[in-house]
Amino acid sequence: MKKILILGAALVLTATTASALTITGAGASFPYPLFTKIFSEYAKTGSDTVNYQSVGSGAGQTQLKSRVVDFAATDVPITAADLPSYPGTVLTIPDALGAVVISYNIPGVDSNLKFNGKAIADIYLGKIKLWNDPALVKLNPDAKLPALPITVARRSDGSGTTGVFTDYLSKVSPEWKTKVGSATAVEWPVGVGARGNDGVAGVVKSTPGAVGYIELTYALTNKIDFGLVQNRTGAFVKPTIAGAQSAAANVVIPTSGVISLTNAGGAATYPISTFSYGIFYKEQKYGNRTLAQAQALKKMLTYVVTTGQSFSEALSYAPLPAAAQSRARAIIASLTFDGKSF
Known part of the structure; x- marks a missing residue:
């Protein structure tokens, strides 16, 4: 690549x-x-x-x-x-067209962790505080998750990536939709703020235990691990070009040119595509x-x-x-x- x-x-x-x-x-x-x-x-x-x-x-x-x-x-x-x-x-x-990934820095853990919408929402709600939380262990029974505090990284500026991420969370978590909602800037329950995708990538890369949402290219360029996310069909999908293409293929683009791709259908769809x-x-x-x-x-x-x-x-x-x-x-x-x- x-x-x-x-x-x-x-x-x-x-x-x-x-x-x-x-x-x-x-x-x-x-x-x-x-x-x-x-x-x-x-x-x-x-x-x-x-x-x-x-x-x-x-x-x-x-x-x-x-x-x-x-x-x-x-x-x-x-x-x-x-x-x-x-x-x-x-x-x-x-x-x-691309993907927003769930990136993380967990010493000794590779880039194959599995997340579902509820777990991601609960991390950003401050309900899941440790990487060995039972909800994450259940999703990843073969991973050696440490009792390491989770440092939540998120955007501090008005951000379209935040808009996409919170749009996804509002679709998969009724609690998130009610308490926080979807916008380019929200009242975050927890987290360390940084400007830009590069800023969040920097926080994750430099902080053991950190998790952040960033565009795929930033994770690859900075060599940051990222996980699979469960889609509407129940499949755990890694963010890839094909996963984003599947999301776009499962919607009809209106005359306005604007449509949300988050949580789109399709077995191969990566659910945080945009x-x-x-x-x-x-x-x-x-x-x-x-x-x-x-x-x-x-x-x-x-x-x-x-x-x-x-x-x-x-x-x-x-x-x-x-x-x-x-x-x-x-x-x-x-x-x-x-x-x-x-």
Whole structure:
């Protein structure tokens, strides 16, 4: 598997042509490793510069609302209640597909631990405090689980990965749904907070006994163990490209381009799978924007959801299925400038 190194929160890739424009984006850390590769390859084609800041889904949404970026990325869509506060119609497209894993650092224990939804929820509710808790021992009778305190790692920033994770927990744990709920930022019952997927990965890697939810690529890159999660059919599934593809294959993508993949059906489905989304304004003539800038954004977005998907598997993301690519291209095609298609 190809390795990547995640060095920081900013991605700036420069095209070779002197006339190239700069496209700015901000948001989710979930797709950042994939964006690094896609935008690097895009620059090699002589196309425009892409400056993407990995600041978290919540911050990305805020920057799009303020119109300081051309596009944003988020792992959960803008809520229906918040959409009217944006100064224009926002379009949403799936642009990446991957898995959120349950990563852990338990000395002497490998990456094959089994979890079910209740156990994960109870860990994050603070009800399961030790790794040799009877609930975990029952799921893993052959593992030598130590009497080691569990350090819960979670996001401190507004996070789409948190939105996906808490969406899953709300589906599998009535207690979680009632007490905590699902959002990009929640009142955590327990835990140590960190910014970004890389921040949570750092806490888990450096803390014996820690557990955290992170995107698969971050676990692989940082060589952190992660477990299998029981899906709706009762099967324990390890997070893989195939598991995420199965989740996407078991849903119908609506015209909005937005759908939750957590706890989807299918025997091979990994239950904490998700699309990540690109968001941008339908009407591109606002502020001092030019038609050339609008055309550059349209070209780049089309590349991301088509050619760019060919780089997914090497980075442990699943390529967008044909139905998702088709839906994304149709949404991109609906962009307007001064009320006219371009």
